[in-house]
Amino acid sequence: LSSNDNGGGGRSGALSSPPVIEVPQKIDVNPPKGTRDFPPEDMRLRSWLFQNFREVSRLFGFEEVDFPVLESEALFVRKAGEEIRDQLYNFKDRGNRRVALRPELTPSLARLVIQKGKSVSLPLKWFAIGQCWRYERMTRGRRREHYQWNMDIIGVPEVTAEAELISSIVTFFKRLGITASDVGFKVSSRKVLQEVLRCYSIPENMFGKVCIIIDKIEKIPIEEIKGELVSVGISEAAIEELLQVLSVKSLDKLEEILGDAGDAVKDLKQLFSLAEKFGYSDWIQFDASVVRGLAYYTGIVFEGFDREGKLRAICGGGRYDQLLSTFGGDDIPACGFGFGDAVIVELIKEKGLLPELSHEVENIVCPLDKELQGAAATVATILRQKGQSVDLVLENKPLKWVFKRAARINAGRLILVGNSEWQKGMVGVKILSTGEQYEIKLDELE
Numbered sequence: 001l002s003s004n005d006n007g008g009g010g011r012s013g014a015l016s017s018p019p020v021i022e023v024p025q026k027i028d029v030n031p032p033k034g035t036r037d038f039p040p041e042d043m044r045l046r047s048w049l050f051q052n053f054r055e056v057s058r059l060f061g062f063e064e065v066d067f068p069v070l071e072s073e074a075l076f077v078r079k080a081g082e083e084i085r086d087q088l089y090n091f092k093d094r095g096n097r098r099v100a101l102r103p104e105l106t107p108s109l110a111r112l113v114i115q116k117g118k119s120v121s122l123p124l125k126w127f128a129i130g131q132c133w134r135y136e137r138m139t140r141g142r143r144r145e146h147y148q149w150n151m152d153i154i155g156v157p158e159v160t161a162e163a164e165l166i167s168s169i170v171t172f173f174k175r176l177g178i179t180a181s182d183v184g185f186k187v188s189s190r191k192v193l194q195e196v197l198r199c200y201s202i203p204e205n206m207f208g209k210v211c212i213i214i215d216k217i218e219k220i221p222i223e224e225i226k227g228e229l230v231s232v233g234i235s236e237a238a239i240e241e242l243l244q245v246l247s248v249k250s251l252d253k254l255e256e257i258l259g260d261a262g263d264a265v266k267d268l269k270q271l272f273s274l275a276e277k278f279g280y281s282d283w284i285q286f287d288a289s290v291v292r293g294l295a296y297y298t299g300i301v302f303e304g305f306d307r308e309g310k311l312r313a314i315c316g317g318g319r320y321d322q323l324l325s326t327f328g329g330d331d332i333p334a335c336g337f338g339f340g341d342a343v344i345v346e347l348i349k350e351k352g353l354l355p356e357l358s359h360e361v362e363n364i365v366c367p368l369d370k371e372l373q374g375a376a377a378t379v380a381t382i383l384r385q386k387g388q389s390v391d392l393v394l395e396n397k398p399l400k401w402v403f404k405r406a407a408r409i410n411a412g413r414l415i416l417v418g419n420s421e422w423q424k425g426m427v428g429v430k431i432l433s434t435g436e437q438y439e440i441k442l443d444e445l446e
């Protein structure tokens with residue numbers, strides 16, 4: 001009930017029964033659990049971050065794409081025990097369809113590539129910035145949404161694609177003032193795991209599950225990791241070999257163990273050599289323990305980390321050559337990364353790299369009395385047509401109020417529309433930074 005309703009007691013003042021005053025039910029003004037509003041100050045930081053995502057995507061010749069935040073649940077139903085699956089924000093819609101709020105963007109991108117089929121020519125270089133969702137018990141008080149920047153290269157089997165993607169992230173970090181002493185990338189290949197599992201003739205369909213278990217290696221005790229590997233049927237011997245290989249920190253050592261028959265060592269060597277040419281060798285290191293927590297990766301995987309070790313992974317990605325074919329599409333190679341909007345903000349705060357972003361307008365236009373409101377609107381429109389931003393005073397306010405507002409919105413200059421000046425086709429101008437004041441003909445205002 002709106003406050004000016006007299007509660008259904010008919011015409012106010014009627015002698016009928018006293019109006020029933022309904023206490024208006026105050027809505028909860030906070031956003032839903034785990035979600036955020038973006039009031040102007042926060043929105044300026046988000047827009048600044050996204051502007052940098054977009055500018056880097058442009059520098060690398062990527063095209064922007066987007067997809068619905070709501071997808072068929074089938075896109076995300078993978079049986080590899082991933083956390084992203086356990087926390088799917090899924091439900092049945094009113095048409096009884098199983099749907100989900102997307103927890104990541106890659107499956108949607110794969111869906112669109114398949115949908116486009118032969119009508120697009122490879123390679124595709126697409127980027128997206130989209131809100132992703134998860135539903136986890138608020139016990140952990142973590143967010144249920146975040147925005148991710150994704151860059152994907154579709155149709156390139158060589159590791160030149162991964163090298164290009166890492167270069168784009170390095171470019172982004174440099175734009176923010178982040179250096180190789182602040183962050184690095186741990187790089188490995190799932191082919192390392194694959195080659196070990198093959199030696200123990202562990203079936204391919206176990207691969208995703210084993211990767212998801214291994215991905216928890218720094219999050220849960222090693223005994224639990226071993227237990228989970230045993231429970232999915234990996235032999236003790238294979239487990240020992242796996243854990244031993246995962247502790248390898250040099251490519252040469254890895255080659256000793258795996259030999260140079262497989263692609264794992266070859267791919268990684270090529271990636272590190274390309275890193276030299278891109279000029280980001282200082283940013284990357286081989287680390288066999290990196291597997292990432294998404295089941296569909298098949299080759300190179302990488303993650304950005306803060307060298308102080310205070311924060312969670314900043315970004316992550318890798319090659320997913322089988323994803324399109326598992327969706328019924330052609331066997332098209334692909335790789336990409338996701339870059340969340342949360343950890344990066346914590347990092348730039350830590351490093352004192354938060355930009356100062358203020359709201360500014362070039363002009364505040366004010367009629368000196370209400371008869372001139374129309375004239376002020378004309379002045380505002382002329383300035384706006386010249387590409388100037390204008391805050392037009394919309395009510396009859398005292399000058400004191402106007403000066404206060406001008407300061408708050410960081411107006412560059414105050415344009416006063418007064419009667420005597422207007423009769424001469426002129427307006428008053430006050431440059432607010434210097435106090436300089438003058439009159440000028442309207443058509444000379446620029």
Ligand SMILES: CC(=O)Nc1cnc2ccccc2c1
Pocket residue numbers: 103104132133134143144145146340342343
């Ligand atoms: C640090 C953070 O907010 N992480 C975060 C927040 N929301 C998500 C939502 C979906 C998938 C991953 C997510 C990850």
